[in-house]
Amino acid sequence: xxxxYLTDIEVMGKLARVQFSNTLPGPKPISLIGTLSLDxxxxxxxxxxxxxxxxxxxxxxxxxRPDMVDRHTLSNILxxxxxxxNHVHSGILDQAHHCSARYPRETSExxxxxxxxxxxxxxxxxxVAESRFRFALxxxxxxxxxxxxxxxxxxxxxxxxxxxxxxxxxxxVDLTAIGSLASTALDTYFELSQPTRxxxxxxxxxx
Amino acid sequence: xxxxYLTDIEVMGKLARVQFSNTLPGPKPISLIGTLSLDxxxxxxxxxxxxxxxxxxxxxxxxxRPDMVDRHTLSNILxxxxxxxNHVHSGILDQAHHCSARYPRETSExxxxxxxxxxxxxxxxxxVAESRFRFALxxxxxxxxxxxxxxxxxxxxxxxxxxxxxxxxxxxVDLTAIGSLASTALDTYFELSQPTRxxxxxxxxxx
Numbered sequence: 376x377x378x379x380y381l382t383d384i385e386v387m388g389k390l391a392r393v394q395f396s397n398t399l400p401g402p403k404p405i406s407l408i409g410t411l412s413l414d415x416x417x418x419x420x421x422x423x424x425x426x427x428x429x430x431x432x433x434x435x436x437x438x439x440r441p442d443m444v445d446r447h448t449l450s451n452i453l454x455x456x457x458x459x460x461n462h463v464h465s466g467i468l469d470q471a472h473h474c475s476a477r478y479p480r481e482t483s484e485x486x487x488x489x490x491x492x493x494x495x496x497x498x499x500x501x502x503v504a505e506s507r508f509r510f511a512l513x514x515x516x517x518x519x520x521x522x523x524x525x526x527x528x529x530x531x532x533x534x535x536x537x538x539x540x541x542x543x544x545x546x547x548v549d550l551t552a553i554g555s556l557a558s559t560a561l562d563t564y565f566e567l568s569q570p571t572r573x574x575x576x577x578x579x580x581x582x
Numbered sequence: 583x584x585x586x587y588l589t590d591i592e593v594m595g596k597l598a599r600v601q602f603s604n605t606l607p608g609p610k611p612i613s614l615i616g617t618l619s620l621d622x623x624x625x626x627x628x629x630x631x632x633x634x635x636x637x638x639x640x641x642x643x644x645x646x647r648p649d650m651v652d653r654h655t656l657s658n659i660l661x662x663x664x665x666x667x668n669h670v671h672s673g674i675l676d677q678a679h680h681c682s683a684r685y686p687r688e689t690s691e692x693x694x695x696x697x698x699x700x701x702x703x704x705x706x707x708x709x710v711a712e713s714r715f716r717f718a719l720x721x722x723x724x725x726x727x728x729x730x731x732x733x734x735x736x737x738x739x740x741x742x743x744x745x746x747x748x749x750x751x752x753x754x755v756d757l758t759a760i761g762s763l764a765s766t767a768l769d770t771y772f773e774l775s776q777p778t779r780x781x782x783x784x785x786x787x788x789x
Contacts, residue, residue, distance in 0.1 A: 377746035381739060384640050391753030396637035398755040399717060399739065401611035401669045402764035402774055403634070424633050427610070428645060429730040430603035433591050436727075436734075438635060438643065462608045468778065476783040487785070510606060515729045520643075522722045522736050523636040527643075529729050532588060532606065539584035546598030548605040550766050557609035557764045557774060559757050562782070565764075565774040567609055571675065572770045576683040578694070 397423075397560045405558035407471050408437065409459035409492070409501045410451035412480075417492050417501050419474045419484035420448045423558050425460055433532035435460065435512060440525050447480055452528060456514040457499045461506035464554035468564055495534060502536065507553045510535040604630075604767045612765035614678050615644070616666035616699070616708045617658035619687075624699050624708045626681045626691035627655045630765050632667055640739035642667065642719060647732050654687055659735060663721040664706045668713035671761035675771055677712075702741060709743065714760045717742040 384392055397403075403423040410418045424438035437460075439449045452458045463471040470488035478487055485492050485501070492501035498511045512530030519526055541549040550567055557565045591599055604610075610630040617625045631645035644667075646656045659665045670678040677695035685694055692699050692708070699708035705718045719737030726733055748756040757774055764772045 376743040377749065379742040379744075379749075381639065381741070384739065384742075385638070387753060389638075391751070392640075393637045394753035395749075395755065396640040396739075397634050398753075398757065399640065399642060399667070399742070400632040400634050401613060401715070401757065401762045402609050402772075404608035404610060406608060424635075425607040426631050426633050426643075426645060427604050427607050428631075428727060428732055429647075430600045431592070431596075432588065432730075433599075433603040433606065434730055435606060436633075436645065438633060440636075460606070465778075469780070472780045473783045476785040478785045482785075508608070516727075518725060518727060518734070520635060520723075520725060520734070520736060522738075523639075523641055525635055527725070527727070527734060529727060531729075532591065532603075534588070535586040535591075535606070536583040537586075542584065542586075542602075544598070546594060546601035546605075547767055547770070548602065550605065550608065550770075551772070555608040557772075560754055562780050563754070563757075564778045564780070565609075565758070566776040567764060567772040568775040569773040570770055571672075571772075573676070573679045575769070576680045578683040578685050578689075 394560045402557040402565065403559060405463045405556055405564060407461040407463060407474060407503050408448050409461060409503060410448050411455055411499050411501060412451050413454045416481065417483045417485050418447045418451055419490065419503065421471055421475050428529060434515065435530050435532060437528040437530065438525050439528055449526065452514055455499045457511065458530065459500045459502045459509055459511045461503035462508040462553065462555040464507060464556060465566065467505045468556065498534065508537045508548065508555060601767045609764040609772065610766060612670045612763050612771060614668040614670060614681060614710050615655050616668060616710060617655050618662055618706050618708060619658050620661045623688065624690045624692050625654045625658055626697065626710065628678055628682050635736060641722065642737050642739060644735040644737065645732050646735055656733065659721055662706045664718065665737065666707045666709045666716055666718045668710035669715040669760065669762040671714060671763060672773065674712045675763065705741065715744045715755065715762060
């Protein structure tokens with residue numbers, strides 16, 4: 376095993392340091408966050424920091440950096456208190472990845488990439504019509520992470536949309552059939568394969 | 583597409599609601615968190631909430647619920663301010679999943695599952711010897727998430743260990759070769775396949 380200490384990471388070039396640090400969590404989700412500005416401009420941005428926070432109510436976390444290309448996402452969420460999370464599958468991967476480019480505020484990533492906005496009554500933020508597993512959230516709170524000035528956005532799930540045949544009665548969703556991708560680093564995506572489902576773990580008698 | 587509203591989630595049975603809510607982020611990482619109590623007891627617990635927060639320094643987030651089986655993890659981290667994150671591969675999946683069972687505090691999950699603790703000089707928390715990609719962190723801060731009384735644990739990476747042949751000069755790590763698994767819900771795990779690496783995205787001329 377190779378040892379890489381904090382000081383080794385600090386002296387990496389910036390791109391290598393960012394690439395390496397972003398591999399540390401292992402496989403990450405990859406979703407497009409859909410938002411609308413108060414003046415009606417749609418926005419889409421890829422995020423890999425979507426995290427389950429709770430189930431009752433269903434709460435989801437999302438980490439945003441104030442100084443990055445996703446700043447339109449954060450400002451739109453603060454303005455409208457509403458956003459969507461749209462899973463990415465291989466059929467829209469190129470477009471999803473391209474939403475990370477630095478478009479000016481007046482350019483919608485929907486227009487730039489050819490993805491289709493889909494609206495539902497009473498929900499300001501656009502869904503991605505091509506996504507097969509997507510949900511809308513209401514902003515609950517934003518929490519500053521002082522260590523590096525990032526922000527944890529906490530949202531409550533309002534509406535989930537997915538193909539009925541991929542939802543089981545026990546609450547499981549077939550991510551392999553839906554085709555949701557995983558990601559790592561800044562630029563690498565994976566298909567999910569060979570799902571293994573294990574029974575609820577009970578303590579063994581270790582005496 | 584099937585519509586599932588907040589009220590539909592609220593009336594699910596508890597297990598279905600937890601299972602369903604935990605699928606919403608899509609593919610999640612799955613790691614074993616290694617800790618040591620002040621009285622020298624090792625602990626291992628599976629977490630799927632490991633999130634990249636920053637690269638300079640390398641900061642990683644981890645969400646803990648105060649009222650769950652992972653409470654030994656949280657109390658140990660608060661006591662020693664040190665913990666390890668160990669990727670799970672298929673060769674240790676059964677043992678890793680079994681670390682979620684409710685063992686009493688005096689039982690080490692290492693002993694109960696047969697995984698091997700590995701210590702490095704100056705680092706209190708145990709690594710999992712069988713893990714192929716693992717790192718130790720120093721606690722930076724814990725941040726309360728008031729919406730549901732969970733806690734975001736923020737750590738700074740101190741030492742990363744991985745096979746040298748799977749780390750490229752540009753900072754990329756070959757997660758497929760390492761065999762790191764993804765997870766969803768509470769009980770389902772995936773292999774990563776068909777990696778796709780895309781070039782840095784630049785804004786297209788949309789005029």
